[in-house]
Amino acid sequence: MFIRKAIIEAVRLLEDGRRRANNEVCKLNELSDINSPKHFKDKSKKWLKFVTQAKAAGRSPEDFHKMGDETGAIILQNYNDILKSCNALDYHDFISYSVKLLTDFPEVFEECQESWKAIVIDEFQDTSAMQYGLLRILASHKRITIVGDEDQSIFSFNGADVCGFDSFRKDFPMYKEVRLNKNYRSTRCIVEAASFLIRNNSKRCKSKDVLTDNSSGSKITIKECCNEEAQCAFVVDKILEITSDGSSAKCSYGNIAVLYRRQVTGKVFQSAFRDRKIPFNIHGVAFYRKKVVRAIIAMLSTTLPGCDDGPFRRVFKACFHLIKRKRRRAFYVMKEAGGAVEWGRRRQGLGEGTRKKEGGWQGRKKQWGEMGNKAGGVIEHIDKVSTVRKCSFISAACDIFSAKISGTFKRSQLTQGRKVLLTLDMISKLVHREQSISAVITSVANMIPQKYLLEQRAVLDVDGSKLLNEDNDLRSVLQYLLDDVSLFLTTVHTVAERCNDNTTEGKGCMTTIKAFIDYISGRERENFRSRKHDNEDSVTITTIHQSKGLEWDTVFIVKANEAEIPLLHEYNGILNESATSLEEERRLLYVAMTRARKKLFMLYVIMDSNWQVLQPSRFLKEIPNHLLEAWDELISACSETTYPQTEQETPRVSVSLRTGSPEKNTMQHVSVDNLFNESSTELSEHENCNSNNFLKRFSAEDRAVISLLFHQWAKKPAFHDPKRLLNKVAFVIDERLRAKKSTHKLFVTYLGRNDSFVICQDALRDLKSCLTSDEAYHFAVSVLKWEQIPAEKRAYLMREKQEHFQKLRIESAMNSSEPTSKQVTSNLTPVNGLTCSSVAKLD
Numbered sequence: 001m002f003i004r005k006a007i008i009e010a011v012r013l014l015e016d017g018r019r020r021a022n023n024e025v026c027k028l029n030e031l032s033d034i035n036s037p038k039h040f041k042d043k044s045k046k047w048l049k050f051v052t053q054a055k056a057a058g059r060s061p062e063d064f065h066k067m068g069d070e071t072g073a074i075i076l077q078n079y080n081d082i083l084k085s086c087n088a089l090d091y092h093d094f095i096s097y098s099v100k101l102l103t104d105f106p107e108v109f110e111e112c113q114e115s116w117k118a119i120v121i122d123e124f125q126d127t128s129a130m131q132y133g134l135l136r137i138l139a140s141h142k143r144i145t146i147v148g149d150e151d152q153s154i155f156s157f158n159g160a161d162v163c164g165f166d167s168f169r170k171d172f173p174m175y176k177e178v179r180l181n182k183n184y185r186s187t188r189c190i191v192e193a194a195s196f197l198i199r200n201n202s203k204r205c206k207s208k209d210v211l212t213d214n215s216s217g218s219k220i221t222i223k224e225c226c227n228e229e230a231q232c233a234f235v236v237d238k239i240l241e242i243t244s245d246g247s248s249a250k251c252s253y254g255n256i257a258v259l260y261r262r263q264v265t266g267k268v269f270q271s272a273f274r275d276r277k278i279p280f281n282i283h284g285v286a287f288y289r290k291k292v293v294r295a296i297i298a299m300l301s302t303t304l305p306g307c308d309d310g311p312f313r314r315v316f317k318a319c320f321h322l323i324k325r326k327r328r329r330a331f332y333v334m335k336e337a338g339g340a341v342e343w344g345r346r347r348q349g350l351g352e353g354t355r356k357k358e359g360g361w362q363g364r365k366k367q368w369g370e371m372g373n374k375a376g377g378v379i380e381h382i383d384k385v386s387t388v389r390k391c392s393f394i395s396a397a398c399d400i401f402s403a404k405i406s407g408t409f410k411r412s413q414l415t416q417g418r419k420v421l422l423t424l425d426m427i428s429k430l431v432h433r434e435q436s437i438s439a440v441i442t443s444v445a446n447m448i449p450q451k452y453l454l455e456q457r458a459v460l461d462v463d464g465s466k467l468l469n470e471d472n473d474l475r476s477v478l479q480y481l482l483d484d485v486s487l488f489l490t491t492v493h494t495v496a497e498r499c500n501d502n503t504t505e506g507k508g509c510m511t512t513i514k515a516f517i518d519y520i521s522g523r524e525r526e527n528f529r530s531r532k533h534d535n536e537d538s539v540t541i542t543t544i545h546q547s548k549g550l551e552w553d554t555v556f557i558v559k560a561n562e563a564e565i566p567l568l569h570e571y572n573g574i575l576n577e578s579a580t581s582l583e584e585e586r587r588l589l590y591v592a593m594t595r596a597r598k599k600l601f602m603l604y605v606i607m608d609s610n611w612q613v614l615q616p617s618r619f620l621k622e623i624p625n626h627l628l629e630a631w632d633e634l635i636s637a638c639s640e641t642t643y644p645q646t647e648q649e650t651p652r653v654s655v656s657l658r659t660g661s662p663e664k665n666t667m668q669h670v671s672v673d674n675l676f677n678e679s680s681t682e683l684s685e686h687e688n689c690n691s692n693n694f695l696k697r698f699s700a701e702d703r704a705v706i707s708l709l710f711h712q713w714a715k716k717p718a719f720h721d722p723k724r725l726l727n728k729v730a731f732v733i734d735e736r737l738r739a740k741k742s743t744h745k746l747f748v749t750y751l752g753r754n755d756s757f758v759i760c761q762d763a764l765r766d767l768k769s770c771l772t773s774d775e776a777y778h779f780a781v782s783v784l785k786w787e788q789i790p791a792e793k794r795a796y797l798m799r800e801k802q803e804h805f806q807k808l809r810i811e812s813a814m815n816s817s818e819p820t821s822k823q824v825t826s827n828l829t830p831v832n833g834l835t836c837s838s839v840a841k842l843d
């Protein structure tokens with residue numbers, strides 16, 4: 001967290017410096033954008049990767065300076081300065097300082113040599129250059145064994161350096177190499193397929209061919225799916241089939257895994273598995289490990305006799321956590337306002353020196369330090385006082401915060417501390433007065449600073465496996481907790497015991513609370529123990545990175561698509577198709593494939609959830625056909641049986657377009673494009689995607705014409721390149737604009753027909769002006785992809801798409817008595833000159 005903050009600040013300092021150097025004065029309304037945390041957060045993502053890699057490689061700002069990367073040098077320098085000024089070290093510093101310690105202090109080095117007489121390193125391919133440097137010093141006695149597989153180096157984003165093997169060979173020339181070429185895990189078919197794939201990497205030891213004595217097993221199934229839903233349905237059906245008693249190759253749930261490149265791909269599987277009652281496991285936080293639930297339990301625990309320091313510490317942490325957040329928000333607001341003040345000052349001619357004196361990183365750090373580190377700092381200080389005075393945490397806290405002034409804390413912090421003590425006192429009184437434990441929990445929940453967390457759903461996708469395997473649970477966190485209380489009262493804590501509580505204690509519900517806390521602690525312990533066992537018979541859903549080192553009988557690699565694996569986009573959307581990143585992505589697929597013992601499925605989708613056309617991963621083509629199950633048959637089976645081709649099955653919509661003047665409406669036919677239109681409108685409610693963003697710039701009517709124009713030229717082989725397509729569209733616009741009319745007819749030949757559409761001059765100009773944008777480029781790419789799909793497959797997809805939006809409309813109409821904007825538009829359609837009707841087959 002701190003690292004990210006430091007990088008955000010490093011980026012902010014860089015931009016600040018640049019603006020000052022250029023003497024740029026921002027407009028007031030731009031300032032809030034420029035200074036907004038989001039602005040820096042987004043930008044800092046790519047720099048986080050840069051700094052991690054630079055530090056892992058042991059590079060200094062000077063190195064980047066020498067390489068001519070001035071920006072990189074400044075960012076790294078700023079980042080290092082920030083850490084230094086906060087007296088902080090990051091993970092990479094731990095290693096570099098250890099190297100320094102061992103080099104500068106021979107006695108430390110000798111002690112380490114004495115302690116570690118021999119060193120064994122597993123997964124050596126994941127070692128960074130910096131780690132290797134430390135290793136080299138520690139292993140000066142030359143008693144070192146490294147185990148690794150360069151083909152499985154997949155953590156370069158974390159600084160792992162696949163060149164480590166070469167460095168090792170050079171630094172330990174007396175090494176003895178033992179090649180473990182025999183694979184005991186997978187069938188021959190899987191081993192061969194993975195080998196064929198990885199052979200395409202140039203940076204690897206060529207002589208390394210993995211063999212196996214295992215049987216050849218069944219071929220790899222490559223499955224094309226219409227969309228993610230269809231992909232999920234296939235996986236679910238297949239799992240149910242292979243786990244059923246009747247299956248010839250019966251497999252237990254625990255022997256199956258679904259692997260994907262990005263976390264987000266797994267979401268759809270979680271809900272589908274829940275619906276179909278397939279047990280699965282995933283890393284996550286169980287309900288009683290949620291911070292907010294733990295805070296409530298800690299607050300209750302503080303009222304119990306003999307409560308130790310832990311719950312008190314947790315309460316302080318939870319309450320000061322809010323202060324931190326609240327203040328940080330306030331800080332950003334202040335920063336934004338400060339930006340405006342600063343702008344004002346510039347206008348008034350206040351000097352740089354004044355600004356530096358008042359602001360700068362030091363000032364900001366002071367403010368941030370006060371805010372960000374308070375919870376930790378406060379608790380640390382109370383701990384210190386309690387150790388020195390040999391008293392409990394709460395006594396120390398009472399002493400500290402009852403003081404009117406403090407040498408350590410500011411007055412505002414003392415006030416906050418007193419508030420926490422007051423809250424604890426109120427809870428204690430409540431527990432002694434109130435007899436209903438549910439009432440106490442509800443009141444305590446109200447005192448929790450992060451109250452909003454209690455309204456969130458108790459069972460989220462990121463929760464622990466035990467909870468995820470339960471049915472869809474719509475209860476809030478608070479309701480979940482209160483239901484647990486009811487369950488406890490009705491099943492565990494008998495009426496007699498409750499009466500006993502009241503008579504022995506006189507009043508309050510302290511004993512019940514103690515019993516409840518004991519009950520849930522015991523249950524949690526048991527859950528934790530059994531979870532491990534439960535997971536043994538659950539399907540694993542995980543990312544490829546997390547699957548490293550594991551193995552299953554059956555593995556599904558899902559969404560094996562371009563832009564997924566290989567995932568070559570940087571955070572800033574720039575395509576990084578360097579050979580190095582491509583080879584790392586190939587290794588990633590290699591790791592995924594080699595997780596399978598007996599059966600491997602590789603699936604790809606034709607369209608993503610945004611209805612964007614996707615291509616299968618280029619890596620699939622690197623696996624020879626003879627290892628794939630009925631690849632050709634599958635494809636032809638799909639096109640022959642899956643895609644309907646009759647007129648009735650591929651309804652099309654025709655839309656008449658508005659002309660420049662409303663009176664001169666002409667009816668024109670638009671085919672696929674109104675669906676693009678439709679999707680772009682619908683998608684605005686879902687996710688933004690570049691190509692749809694492009695169309696969204698235009699009015700609904702113009703979108704159809706523009707889309708059609710692109711499709712017309714995309715069909716011609718001469719314009720199969722997105723840039724050429726954009727140039728052609730620009731050329732057509734120029735021609736039209738030369739005619740100097742307020743409205744223009746665009747002659748479009750599409751689906752074998754010549755049609756003309758009227759579009760106004762302004763829309764044409766707007767279109768021309770944005771043809772060089774990234775969004776236009778993405779749109780051109782998506783149009784080209786669409787046109788490359790075989791006609792019958794396109795017809796099928798169109799039908800799917802129409803059905804999808806039809807379903808959405810029906811659902812939204814059923815959910816809302818108010819008409820949606822879309823419904824309003826469609827009701828107004830005749831007035832605007834838009835009509836819809838079914839027309840013939842697509843192509």
Ligand SMILES: Nc1ncnc2c1ncn2[C@@H]1O[C@H](COP(=O)(O)OP(=O)(O)OP(=O)(O)O)[C@@H](O)[C@H]1O
Pocket residue numbers: 149152183184185548549550551594
């Ligand atoms: N000599 C052997 N005889 C039989 N089975 C073996 C032998 N060595 C390993 N195996 C089996 O092969 C599988 C893979 O072994 P292991 O996990 O040690 O390999 P690995 O190189 O660490 O794999 P990876 O790095 O790909 O995860 C395991 O199921 C293991 O039981």
